[in-house]
Amino acid sequence: MAATVSTLYSHHDRAALLESRQATRENPWVKGSILVAALSFFGVFLLLPLLVVFVEALAKGWGTYIDALTEPDARSAIWLTLGAAAISVPLNLVFGVAAAWAITRFEFRGKQLLITLIDLPFSVSPVVAGLVYVLVFSNHGWFGPWLSAHDIKIIFAIPGIVLATVFVTVPFIARELIPLMQAQGREEEEAAVVLGARGWQVFWHVTLPNIRWALLYGVILSNARAMGEFGAVSVVSGHIRGETNTLPLHVEILYNEYNFAAAFAVASLLALLALLTLVVKSWVEWRARRD
Amino acid sequence: MSIQVQNIHKAFGNFVALDNLTLDFPSGELVALLGPSGCGKTTLLRVIAGLEQADSGKVLLDGEDASDTHVRERQVGFVFQHYALFRHMTVFDNVAFGLRMKPRKDRPSEADIKRKVHELLQLVQLDWLADRFPAQLSGGQRQRIALARALAVEPRVLLLDEPFGALDAKVRKELRRWLRRLHDELHITSIFVTHDQEEALEVADRVVLMNHGKVEQIGTPDEVYRHPATSFVYGFLGSANRFEGRSAAGGIDVGGTHLATSAHHVGEDNEVVAFVRPHELDILLDEEGAGIPARITRVLSVGALTRVELEGSGRQDGQHYDVELPYESWHAQAFNAGQPVRLQPRALRVFAQNETAGTR
Numbered sequence: 001m002a003a004t005v006s007t008l009y010s011h012h013d014r015a016a017l018l019e020s021r022q023a024t025r026e027n028p029w030v031k032g033s034i035l036v037a038a039l040s041f042f043g044v045f046l047l048l049p050l051l052v053v054f055v056e057a058l059a060k061g062w063g064t065y066i067d068a069l070t071e072p073d074a075r076s077a078i079w080l081t082l083g084a085a086a087i088s089v090p091l092n093l094v095f096g097v098a099a100a101w102a103i104t105r106f107e108f109r110g111k112q113l114l115i116t117l118i119d120l121p122f123s124v125s126p127v128v129a130g131l132v133y134v135l136v137f138s139n140h141g142w143f144g145p146w147l148s149a150h151d152i153k154i155i156f157a158i159p160g161i162v163l164a165t166v167f168v169t170v171p172f173i174a175r176e177l178i179p180l181m182q183a184q185g186r187e188e189e190e191a192a193v194v195l196g197a198r199g200w201q202v203f204w205h206v207t208l209p210n211i212r213w214a215l216l217y218g219v220i221l222s223n224a225r226a227m228g229e230f231g232a233v234s235v236v237s238g239h240i241r242g243e244t245n246t247l248p249l250h251v252e253i254l255y256n257e258y259n260f261a262a263a264f265a266v267a268s269l270l271a272l273l274a275l276l277t278l279v280v281k282s283w284v285e286w287r288a289r290r291d
Numbered sequence: 292m293s294i295q296v297q298n299i300h301k302a303f304g305n306f307v308a309l310d311n312l313t314l315d316f317p318s319g320e321l322v323a324l325l326g327p328s329g330c331g332k333t334t335l336l337r338v339i340a341g342l343e344q345a346d347s348g349k350v351l352l353d354g355e356d357a358s359d360t361h362v363r364e365r366q367v368g369f370v371f372q373h374y375a376l377f378r379h380m381t382v383f384d385n386v387a388f389g390l391r392m393k394p395r396k397d398r399p400s401e402a403d404i405k406r407k408v409h410e411l412l413q414l415v416q417l418d419w420l421a422d423r424f425p426a427q428l429s430g431g432q433r434q435r436i437a438l439a440r441a442l443a444v445e446p447r448v449l450l451l452d453e454p455f456g457a458l459d460a461k462v463r464k465e466l467r468r469w470l471r472r473l474h475d476e477l478h479i480t481s482i483f484v485t486h487d488q489e490e491a492l493e494v495a496d497r498v499v500l501m502n503h504g505k506v507e508q509i510g511t512p513d514e515v516y517r518h519p520a521t522s523f524v525y526g527f528l529g530s531a532n533r534f535e536g537r538s539a540a541g542g543i544d545v546g547g548t549h550l551a552t553s554a555h556h557v558g559e560d561n562e563v564v565a566f567v568r569p570h571e572l573d574i575l576l577d578e579e580g581a582g583i584p585a586r587i588t589r590v591l592s593v594g595a596l597t598r599v600e601l602e603g604s605g606r607q608d609g610q611h612y613d614v615e616l617p618y619e620s621w622h623a624q625a626f627n628a629g630q631p632v633r634l635q636p637r638a639l640r641v642f643a644q645n646e647t648a649g650t651r
Contacts, residue, residue, distance in 0.1 A: 187375035190342055192361050194369040195389035195444055205388070209379040291379070 096173025130235025156238030369442030582633030
């Protein structure tokens with residue numbers, strides 16, 4: 001990530017340099033029309049929908065808005081969403097660091113396969129992922145009989161939702177760390193070992209501080225995805241109100257019931273989460289640049 | 292501490308980095324591993340440190356087999372080519388790292404660490420940089436901090452991988468002298484890797500010349516320079532003019548020109564290759580006399596030495612020769628570019644051709 005950020009910024013400096021000289025300055029008409037085209041596109045397709053969400057959410061007043069968020073089913077959806085994220089993000093944190101470490105520090109058979117597998121959730125439709133879990137864990141699935149014999153419920157229950165969430169968020173942290181750790185190389189870690197540091201000391205004192213901002217960035221993105229995931233979760237959830245509905249699923253149900261104000265109210269929570277994510281993400285990028 | 296390397300073999304896929312190599316590094320010396328890139332010198336250094344595992348063979352540290360000793364227990368100091376300073380730590384914390392990582396029972400108190408780190412920073416003359424981060428230092432400063440960090444754990448051996456490789460020419464010269472002085476003060480067995488022959492000859496007590504994973508020659512800088520054992524060593528240690536020919540009675544025959552020299556070690560009538568340093572080659576105006584016929588193509592007379600570039604003529608057509616002579620003697624003989632001359636070597640080193648096969 002740090003590399004991407006720095007190239008972005010050197011481009012920025014370069015643009016400023018080109019702009020400051022008469023000889024390299026672009027025709028104002030060209031500049032103006034490109035700017036207008038870009039800004040109106042973003043306005044119509046990104047900013048306007050965001051505004052609509054909040055306008056619609058508050059269309060029937062604050063009372064309805066608060067009620068929509070505090071009724072038991074909504075509260076349960078909020079808790080389930082937070083819970084699924086609280087489990088899947090730490091799991092991905094451990095997995096992502098371990099995978100990035102293994103890929104960038106060791107040579108082993110099947111390394112390329114591991115890299116490809118990490119990318120799988122990006123390339124496959126989340127619905128397919130959900131269906132695969134149904135196939136494997138549902139009552140009629142491969143492990144169905146064994147699971148029901150031991151009274152374990154995965155599909156149409158919370159474990160299924162967590163599984164689906166973990167699946168779709170797998171790439172975020174590993175993908176963020178691999179290029180950075182590749183660029184940094186292993187010399188610092190080797191230096192630490194020669195100086196007598198043990199494995200965990202190397203990780204704690206050398207590896208982790210060097211990747212902390214990329215790691216945090218990955219955590220933020222993976223958290224945003226975990227809370228916002230719809231497709232995979234929708235397949236395995238079973239849409240049981242108050243039990244297996246996450247926030248995005250709850251929005252869908254309310255909308256299908258023509259309860260627009262409530263649907264937008266809940267959607268506004270997700271929109272706020274997105275805005276918060278952007279703010280934290282910018283802060284992390286700023287800190288990473290400063291280091 | 293002495294280091295012995297016995298029958299070390301190391302290959303990366305099909306590439307043989309170290310070819311059954313055996314070497315002794317006596318205690319307290321500063322040794323240079325010199326060779327072209329890819330000759331296996333860095334690999335050897337990493338095998339000694341334990342950062343790389345040899346396919347076969349042994350490394351003895353102080354006479355003890357270290358093959359199963361973990362890197363962190365070998366008590367070696369390693370200075371990496373790009374320093375590998377911990378970028379998120381201050382200079383002080385970098386140097387203190389090795390002391391702070393010790394097991395609790397061996398760890399000095401924070402006050403002792405502080406004293407020790409400042410001693411080391413004074414030794415490398417950078418005490419005033421203790422609170423800076425590596426990114427705020429110049430290359431030469433980073434190099435010295437890396438050295439202080441390696442010395443902090445009181446290593447028994449100091450290994451330096453291309454210690455001056457990433458520095459500009461002026462800083463490199465300064466640091467060379469400084470490293471030599473430091474070694475004379477500390478007397479710690481040190482090995483440094485370099486591809487720069489000038490650096491090796493100037494700094495080291497002993498030079499090990501390596502090529503293709505093998506040792507070509509070991510000796511003091513003077514020995515290897517004056518008595519190169521192989522044509523590779525001759526060619527690698529400074530610039531050289533090369534002649535190909537056949538050995539003949541009392542000399543060699545190069546394209547019909549007889550050059551008198553002692554060549555009996557290669558036998559008579561064998562393919563030979565002979566070398567002469569640019570300052571050991573005389574330019575003679577006598578067109579018909581002895582020597583290799585050549586033509587002056589270019590003259591560079593900057594500084595005390597004048598460099599003359601020549602091209603062979605007659606049967607040596609297309610050959611390139613370099614001659615160096617003091618500016619005064621150049622000035623005394625009035626040569627012109629394009630002028631036909633003869634080249635007469637004063638000191639010629641002759642090697643059998645088959646012995647050079649594959650080294651050039």
